Amino acid sequence: MISKKMQELVAGSSVIRAMFEEGKLMAKKYGAENVYDFSLGNPNTAPPSSLKQDIYNILENEEQIHGYMNNSGHEKTREVIASSLNKKYALNLNFSNVCMCVGAAGGLNIILKTILNPNDEVIVFAPFFGEYKHYTSNFNGNLVVIPPNPPSFLPDFSAFKNAITKNTKAVIINTPNNPTGIIYDDKTLTALTDILKEKQKELSTEIYLISDEPYREIVYDNINIPCILSFYNNSFIAYSYSKSLSLPGERIGYVITNPNIADLTDVLAGLNVANRVLGFVNAPSLFQKVIEKYVETPAEIDLYKNNRDILYNHLTSLGFSLNKPEGAFYLFPKSLIEDDVKFCNEAKKFNLLLVPGSAFGCKGYFRIAYCVGEDTVKNSLIAFTKLYNYFQK
Amino acid sequence: MISKKMQELVAGSSVIRAMFEEGKLMAKKYGAENVYDFSLGNPNTAPPSSLKQDIYNILENEEQIHGYMNNSGHEKTREVIASSLNKKYALNLNFSNVCMCVGAAGGLNIILKTILNPNDEVIVFAPFFGEYKHYTSNFNGNLVVIPPNPPSFLPDFSAFKNAITKNTKAVIINTPNNPTGIIYDDKTLTALTDILKEKQKELSTEIYLISDEPYREIVYDNINIPCILSFYNNSFIAYSYSKSLSLPGERIGYVITNPNIADLTDVLAGLNVANRVLGFVNAPSLFQKVIEKYVETPAEIDLYKNNRDILYNHLTSLGFSLNKPEGAFYLFPKSLIEDDVKFCNEAKKFNLLLVPGSAFGCKGYFRIAYCVGEDTVKNSLIAFTKLYNYFQK
Numbered sequence: 058m059i060s061k062k063m064q065e066l067v068a069g070s071s072v073i074r075a076m077f078e079e080g081k082l083m084a085k086k087y088g089a090e091n092v093y094d095f096s097l098g099n100p101n102t103a104p105p106s107s108l109k110q111d112i113y114n115i116l117e118n119e120e121q122i123h124g125y126m127n128n129s130g131h132e133k134t135r136e137v138i139a140s141s142l143n144k145k146y147a148l149n150l151n152f153s154n155v156c157m158c159v160g161a162a163g164g165l166n167i168i169l170k171t172i173l174n175p176n177d178e179v180i181v182f183a184p185f186f187g188e189y190k191h192y193t194s195n196f197n198g199n200l201v202v203i204p205p206n207p208p209s210f211l212p213d214f215s216a217f218k219n220a221i222t223k224n225t226k227a228v229i230i231n232t233p234n235n236p237t238g239i240i241y242d243d244k245t246l247t248a249l250t251d252i253l254k255e256k257q258k259e260l261s262t263e264i265y266l267i268s269d270e271p272y273r274e275i276v277y278d279n280i281n282i283p284c285i286l287s288f289y290n291n292s293f294i295a296y297s298y299s300k301s302l303s304l305p306g307e308r309i310g311y312v313i314t315n316p317n318i319a320d321l322t323d324v325l326a327g328l329n330v331a332n333r334v335l336g337f338v339n340a341p342s343l344f345q346k347v348i349e350k351y352v353e354t355p356a357e358i359d360l361y362k363n364n365r366d367i368l369y370n371h372l373t374s375l376g377f378s379l380n381k382p383e384g385a386f387y388l389f390p391k392s393l394i395e396d397d398v399k400f401c402n403e404a405k406k407f408n409l410l411l412v413p414g415s416a417f418g419c420k421g422y423f424r425i426a427y428c429v430g431e432d433t434v435k436n437s438l439i440a441f442t443k444l445y446n447y448f449q450k
Numbered sequence: 451m452i453s454k455k456m457q458e459l460v461a462g463s464s465v466i467r468a469m470f471e472e473g474k475l476m477a478k479k480y481g482a483e484n485v486y487d488f489s490l491g492n493p494n495t496a497p498p499s500s501l502k503q504d505i506y507n508i509l510e511n512e513e514q515i516h517g518y519m520n521n522s523g524h525e526k527t528r529e530v531i532a533s534s535l536n537k538k539y540a541l542n543l544n545f546s547n548v549c550m551c552v553g554a555a556g557g558l559n560i561i562l563k564t565i566l567n568p569n570d571e572v573i574v575f576a577p578f579f580g581e582y583k584h585y586t587s588n589f590n591g592n593l594v595v596i597p598p599n600p601p602s603f604l605p606d607f608s609a610f611k612n613a614i615t616k617n618t619k620a621v622i623i624n625t626p627n628n629p630t631g632i633i634y635d636d637k638t639l640t641a642l643t644d645i646l647k648e649k650q651k652e653l654s655t656e657i658y659l660i661s662d663e664p665y666r667e668i669v670y671d672n673i674n675i676p677c678i679l680s681f682y683n684n685s686f687i688a689y690s691y692s693k694s695l696s697l698p699g700e701r702i703g704y705v706i707t708n709p710n711i712a713d714l715t716d717v718l719a720g721l722n723v724a725n726r727v728l729g730f731v732n733a734p735s736l737f738q739k740v741i742e743k744y745v746e747t748p749a750e751i752d753l754y755k756n757n758r759d760i761l762y763n764h765l766t767s768l769g770f771s772l773n774k775p776e777g778a779f780y781l782f783p784k785s786l787i788e789d790d791v792k793f794c795n796e797a798k799k800f801n802l803l804l805v806p807g808s809a810f811g812c813k814g815y816f817r818i819a820y821c822v823g824e825d826t827v828k829n830s831l832i833a834f835t836k837l838y839n840y841f842q843k
Contacts, residue, residue, distance in 0.1 A: 070726075109510075124492070166728060306517050324452060335728065336556040337556065339701070343736075
């Protein structure tokens with residue numbers, strides 16, 4: 058009796074849920090320290106050590122901490138975020154361009170609720186975060202997937218150009234990328250937005266570019282992340298503190314609307330209303346105040362960088378084919394057999410929990426989420442060696 | 451360029467937003483203490499004084515406070531809630547029947563996402579919380595409104611019976627009620643669920659009864675609130691701590707699924723998936739742990755009861771026609787002129803901010819939200835007197 062859409066969703070989700078449950082069972086059977094769970098893209102690392110004291114200070118010194126506010130969030134929090142981004146990227150934002158939201162997942166949903174008419178098309182580049190399909194479907198939009206472009210996994214611009222139609226309402230990019238770890242540099246963003254500008258003119262439409270950036274602070278080797286707002290007027294950023302502050306359970310993030318977007322007033326009012334009618338109402342109040350203290354704090358990425366280097370060096374030395382990620386906390390190697398689902402199932406024999414590339418629209422690859430403790434990474438190396446050798450027979 | 455649906459929503463919301471902004475302007479002009487803002491259904495009273503210490507204790511003593519968990523919430527929190535409800539209402543719930551959610555607004559959205567196919571009908575009784583219309587529309591359902599039944603505002607059972615069709619998928623009730631303050635007693639719930647049982651049989655369908663209960667703890671004069679789960683198998687409860695603990699900004703609540711509901715496993719999986727794909731992901735983590743301490747704590751209703759009594763006595767003595775509310779924190783008097791929107795506009799001349807009954811599908815009435823400080827209530831009495839006299843000319 059549940060809805061048809063939900064029946065399909067439940068059936069589709071059971072694979073990931075089954076893996077989650079299997080991981081828990083394996084941990085019970087073999088001991089948690091002997092199971093190498095690289096399946097979850099949520100940090101199990103600790104938040105900043107100063108967090109507790111910051112919460113104490115807020116509870117001691119501030120008023121109206123848990124109360125009602127504008128659906129777009131506390132004006133002060135929004136102002137602090139706008140100022141910080143202005144300084145970092147030479148922008149011209151004010152508080153009204155910032156809408157606090159329930160994580161980037163909430164942010165993407167309020168953006169799509171605001172802009173999508175039924176059957177509007179949303180373009181993504183494979184491999185992509187599988188939830189984009191569901192978020193688009195929530196508002197009766199259609200996801201259009203540009204096939205993967207290995208080995209660089211940068212956008213296939215020719216395929217992109219051909220995919221844009223009168224019905225294209227939005228393009229979602231995700232940089233640094235889940236699952237590849239690649240970053241779109243100035244050149245890539247220029248090429249991508251040049252196509253969008255040309256197509257907007259040609260088709261007389263507005264096409265929104267949505268940059269999903271939960272990994273913006275998780276960047277290695279001093280690589281610079283350009284800001285999409287400087288490249289293209291019809292743009293949004295969805296940001297989350299889940300990854301940068303290791304707060305995935307607290308559901309705190311924001312949406313930035315480009316001040317030069319078409320119909321700015323309507324869009325801002327739409328995000329505000331979407332927050333309310335979708336049932337978010339507002340981003341959690343206390344944590345809005347908490348993150349005010351962290352807008353200038355760089356994420357602690359030493360652990361991730363170390364994990365990346367250990368795993369990347371070991372896997373390449375074994376003979377796996379993979380890129381060295383520039384950001385996020387994922388490796389995306391080529392599977393040792395064509396069937397990535399079968400490959401990940403076989404990996405369980407060595408207590409390795411990996412996610413098939415198919416889950417990201419990219420068969421023949423697999424994802425390693427290395428946002429885990431260093432011990433898990435070090436102890437897993439021999440398991441990866443066994444897995445590699447197993448497939449050489 | 452925002453979606454058609456959103457254009458309508460933004461246009462419709464501008465009235466309430468305009469009132470909110472006008473209230474702020476009035477407060478600036480006349481001084482906050484001289485403006486009687488009864489427009490907001492969110493408590494501006496303080497949360498329990500023990501809350502701060504509870505948060506300290508959790509931060510000092512618990513682990514994995516801000517981390518990832520099952521989309522339905524922490525198992526321990528869910529277990530604590532199930533046990534408490536079992537004790538209070540002699541039920542047989544376990545943790546799996548409890549899904550933590552982002553307030554009751556989030557809860558209603560995950561329920562409707564789980565059950566509604568496009569064009570399914572959702573029945574509500576006017577006057578009703580206006581957001582139900584938007585929540586239903588989020589999933590392409592159609593709201594069917596049973597006309598108001600004054601002066602009792604109890605359901606019109608004959609109209610209800612006639613409104614149920616093959617397409618009826620759900621009925622939302624809200625007891626204690628916003629905006630009338632009435633409570634559905636045993637007799638009312640028996641009559642209502644008898645009709646549903648009969649219609650399910652007659653039409654060979656499943657019809658879900660959703661009880662929206664953010665005011666369940668806000669009850670006066672020792673009136674007993676019956677539990678819907680004991681009356682009808684296909685039932686859900688959506689609960690929020692926004693009102694009972696004065697935490698509207700923190701977005702914490704839960705959905706209870708009746709253990710005897712049809713297709714229980716699918717429904718529970720659906721709620722879990724809906725929490726994820728709608729972008730909530732999970733209820734805020736820290737506050738899940740906080741409310742564990744409050745499942746047995748009665749809400750502090752003395753202030754509300756006092757406000758209710760002062761206002762009710764004053765308004766009836768003036769000649770207003772209204773019921774004495776049994777719960778929630780609203781009065782719903784008859785407007786002194788037929789046009790309730792005009793009436794509320796005129797009330798602004800006396801610095802009174804009231805909401806027209808039309809916003810709840812019930813013309814000719816107006817709502818007073820008395821979840822405000824006692825001073826506001828006391829100082830407002832002379833303004834109500836002036837308002838009454840103004841319309842006697």
